[in-house]
Amino acid sequence: MRSDTPLKAIACFDAVMQTGSAALAAQQLFVTPGAVSQQIRKLEDWLGVPLFVRTVRKLQPTEYATLYWEQIKPALQQIDQANATLQRRLESQVRLSMPPAFANTWFARRMPLLTSRYPGLNIHLSASADNVDFNSHTYDLAIRYFDGQDGNLNVLLLLPDEVSVYCSPAYREWLQAVNVEDMTRATLLITTSHANWSRWLAQVGLSFDGMTSHLRFDQSETAIDAARRSQGLVLTSPWLVEEDLNENNLVQLFPHKLRTGRGYYLVTSKDRPLTAAARQFRDWLTAAANCTDDEG
Incomplete structure (x- = not known):
């Protein structure tokens, strides 16, 4: 298509051909009859007829008008069909972001329930720990791991965070930890973005300085995987190791828990209402979280 093609004028021409008058075309296009007539003259000047x-x-x-209209009608109809197809797709689309570890564990475990309940839902998931800028209209909603304090967003607590110490059955057998003091022989697997070991140790009467060794990881997933492979003890949320506990890949070493003051929150824009599909997803997500919390 040429860059100077007067698309607005062509739309007015099509409306006049359909209705037979500039006045009726103006009603259909929500403009004035004078504006329609001006666009028709613009198209005539551009075509030269x-x-x-x-x-x-x-x-x-x-x-000339009859011949021209017959030639452009298939293209206009194709544009209408493309518009309708895209609008239907957008109506069923939910764009969301959530932390990678949460996406690959708690959410992934429940995704089959979501897709079976809403088979027409078109989910675009970004697994990222970065904060979402809703002003960019890239996402409908997000799950954030934080303290829930953000006056610029609608914030709903899904799951409070309460971390415990986990390891593989083989590592527990090797460690032979009868009480928490025996942990001094263990390797601590530390996630730098969820650094709660010092607080947990202080809660049970130990200090980080008294530990023999530790390994540091940027991502929770990597630290949890190291624990599965008997590399040490991981301090993490039960929501991230549900499947590992059920399959006995990991076990909780001690009953002690630490409330971190954070949690997994559903956040949405205060300025932009959710689509029907996004509301469906939000309602399902909160119900799934409440069910999880009840089970816990």
């Missing part, structure tokens, strides 16, 4: 014979009450199409 007269499209209508103007009378007092109506516009009479010329032979």
